[in-house]
Amino acid sequence: MGRFIVRRTLSAAALLFATSVVVFGIFEVIPSYNPGRAIAGRNATPQTVAIVNKKFGFNQPFYRQYLNTMKLIFTGQIVDYQDQLNVVSEFKSRFPATLSLVIPAALIWLIAAIILGSVSALRAGRFADKALMVMAIVGVSIPVFLLGAVLLYLLAYKLTIFPNTGYVSLTSNPAQWAYYLILPWFSIALLSIGFYSRVLRSNLLDMVNEDFVRTAKAKGLSQQRVFRRHVLRNSLMPILTMFGLDFATLLGGAALVTETLFNIPGVGQYEATAIGNLDVPPILVGAMFTAFFVVLFGALIDVVYALLDPRVRLTG
Amino acid sequence: MALGVPRFRRNGQGSSTGDLPTQTTQGSSTEDLPTQTTQDPSFALPEAGGVAARPEPLVGRPPAEPEGPSTVGVGPYRLAFRRLRRNKTALFFGAVFIAIVIVCVLAPVYSHDVAHIGPNVTNPTGTVNGKSVLSTSGVPIGPTFTAHYFFGADSDGRDLAVRLLYGGRTSLIIGGIATIIIIVFGTLVGLLAGYFRGVVDAVLRPLMELIWSFPPVILGVAVGTALALGGIGPIKGNSIFIPAFIIGVIYIPYLGKPIRGEVLRLREMDFVDAARVQGMHPWRIMLSEILPNATSTIIVFIPMMLATSILLEAYLSFLGAGVQAPNASWGTLISDGITYLDTTPSFALIPGAMLVLTVLSINILGDGVRDALDPRAQVKIQT
Numbered sequence: 001m002g003r004f005i006v007r008r009t010l011s012a013a014a015l016l017f018a019t020s021v022v023v024f025g026i027f028e029v030i031p032s033y034n035p036g037r038a039i040a041g042r043n044a045t046p047q048t049v050a051i052v053n054k055k056f057g058f059n060q061p062f063y064r065q066y067l068n069t070m071k072l073i074f075t076g077q078i079v080d081y082q083d084q085l086n087v088v089s090e091f092k093s094r095f096p097a098t099l100s101l102v103i104p105a106a107l108i109w110l111i112a113a114i115i116l117g118s119v120s121a122l123r124a125g126r127f128a129d130k131a132l133m134v135m136a137i138v139g140v141s142i143p144v145f146l147l148g149a150v151l152l153y154l155l156a157y158k159l160t161i162f163p164n165t166g167y168v169s170l171t172s173n174p175a176q177w178a179y180y181l182i183l184p185w186f187s188i189a190l191l192s193i194g195f196y197s198r199v200l201r202s203n204l205l206d207m208v209n210e211d212f213v214r215t216a217k218a219k220g221l222s223q224q225r226v227f228r229r230h231v232l233r234n235s236l237m238p239i240l241t242m243f244g245l246d247f248a249t250l251l252g253g254a255a256l257v258t259e260t261l262f263n264i265p266g267v268g269q270y271e272a273t274a275i276g277n278l279d280v281p282p283i284l285v286g287a288m289f290t291a292f293f294v295v296l297f298g299a300l301i302d303v304v305y306a307l308l309d310p311r312v313r314l315t316g
Numbered sequence: 317m318a319l320g321v322p323r324f325r326r327n328g329q330g331s332s333t334g335d336l337p338t339q340t341t342q343g344s345s346t347e348d349l350p351t352q353t354t355q356d357p358s359f360a361l362p363e364a365g366g367v368a369a370r371p372e373p374l375v376g377r378p379p380a381e382p383e384g385p386s387t388v389g390v391g392p393y394r395l396a397f398r399r400l401r402r403n404k405t406a407l408f409f410g411a412v413f414i415a416i417v418i419v420c421v422l423a424p425v426y427s428h429d430v431a432h433i434g435p436n437v438t439n440p441t442g443t444v445n446g447k448s449v450l451s452t453s454g455v456p457i458g459p460t461f462t463a464h465y466f467f468g469a470d471s472d473g474r475d476l477a478v479r480l481l482y483g484g485r486t487s488l489i490i491g492g493i494a495t496i497i498i499i500v501f502g503t504l505v506g507l508l509a510g511y512f513r514g515v516v517d518a519v520l521r522p523l524m525e526l527i528w529s530f531p532p533v534i535l536g537v538a539v540g541t542a543l544a545l546g547g548i549g550p551i552k553g554n555s556i557f558i559p560a561f562i563i564g565v566i567y568i569p570y571l572g573k574p575i576r577g578e579v580l581r582l583r584e585m586d587f588v589d590a591a592r593v594q595g596m597h598p599w600r601i602m603l604s605e606i607l608p609n610a611t612s613t614i615i616v617f618i619p620m621m622l623a624t625s626i627l628l629e630a631y632l633s634f635l636g637a638g639v640q641a642p643n644a645s646w647g648t649l650i651s652d653g654i655t656y657l658d659t660t661p662s663f664a665l666i667p668g669a670m671l672v673l674t675v676l677s678i679n680i681l682g683d684g685v686r687d688a689l690d691p692r693a694q695v696k697i698q699t
Binding site: 015018019022023026027137138140141142143145146149150152153157164249252253254256257260261271272275276278283286287290291294 | 531
């Protein structure tokens, strides 16, 4: 276990380093990218731009700029070029909104996928199975902003059941919080349910043939117990792996489309604005933030693997 | 993933049975069962790094078919083609896709002979059937269902129906170019890394892991916004080749990784050893010995990558990092239309419907192709 933690920490550090260098490098090689000019404003004189360049160190060599930026990030003093806001505190204040969006959405799709996938495997070839097949293939063909737009139009504009956009924090009013977030939750969840349940279904159907399932049946365990304790438990692993990665990237800001469409003040919305302004610090922090969650959930999923399946040892 | 259409139709077994569990599980598919158990993704243990521990695709083995009188002496691709021909759902959606392509290719004809207006011609002060194209407050006219402004106008008074067709062309061209980039370079990278291993693999594999560990939308938007400003070399910032190029590069690992795995397996086979001891050049071994055995994997990826590329283009354009003005694509049209979602939803929903229909038909056709090539395959891709 100790070795596992050490190795994962090292690989996390390596990935964070690579990510930061690449993101920083992308902007460095773009010919038209001129941050000094962007900060100084549209009508700035060359002198002002020169002063800004000097103050922010944009005329220093690449590695110096990189080191300076990293130092600012890890001391929490980094500011964005656009509004001079502290990026770290901006991420901190926006993260609860992203958590409010992503965690319930992820729970909805994971639980629904486990139920629907099991139903569909147990009744393979019947109507429920075929309906799920259709849902899965439609789900991978619709972009999330289009589903969000359709839901908004039907349920917020036409029927006015739900508010059109916006966000209320959980601490100020839990009921309003859920009321405002239901449409965004389902926009994210609906598209993944079909796909996840199809993967689970095919794993379940492969697992039924395994020796340990036959043994469990031969021991005289009830049908339900065999399914829950042996078949389902072992079939969950592949979708948990997928889930870990998807969830991690959503936490890091991959929900930026949903947050923009529904006007939710989360980290994704901040990243989307920053990307539009070519504002490097928030993009850089966002990418590292995502990479951090990817590594963290990769490790967590491996721990869950080991708990679910005693044959798996935690290494590297 | 196993989606779409009835599977496991076998020659000489009478009626097709769809997806019955008996055939998938306790069934008599003895011919490929031994290899199946060892390669099954359900048994994939966590790889080093965790990030890579996704279910690996299982495509690429020669299609298994029970020996029967009707199958003797028929090549695997002909068998696959026969299976595909029996799959009516896949054929129907294949036809839908071809129809969409034809309609979008004919966009100039519609623009010139029916609507009499170009895709980028602004007409803010014009009138159609006695109504002005833009209201005094600048709100564009909704669908007229006549030759002019069939689906209404956009906020610059451009004809949306014309832009819808041209936008479709743009989306399809970007998807097509990106797919070609993915197939060519993904195969090349996979072959090199898998065959030479060692130093080549040590360079290529981390590169692929790096791209793979970014969510495609975030990476695409960052690079897309940056390049849209200045362009690359001689290519202008608003060229449609920029999003095509970016999407292509982003998805190279999604093909390169499975091909690499496939090549790692194939290079240990006896026929490759035989070629090696004959003194065959590595390039010749890769191209004429290994590549033909990986072809079915590549074929399965073509429609999947096309659908995924078109979707990613829509995401990038929606966020303003894909197709740039004055060009249109389905993504930019949806993005423009969402402003008017409460008054004229068709502005966003019509290009949306075209986009979904296109991607859906490619996906269903691709599913049929995959089932035909390898009925037990499972491939995963995500946007």
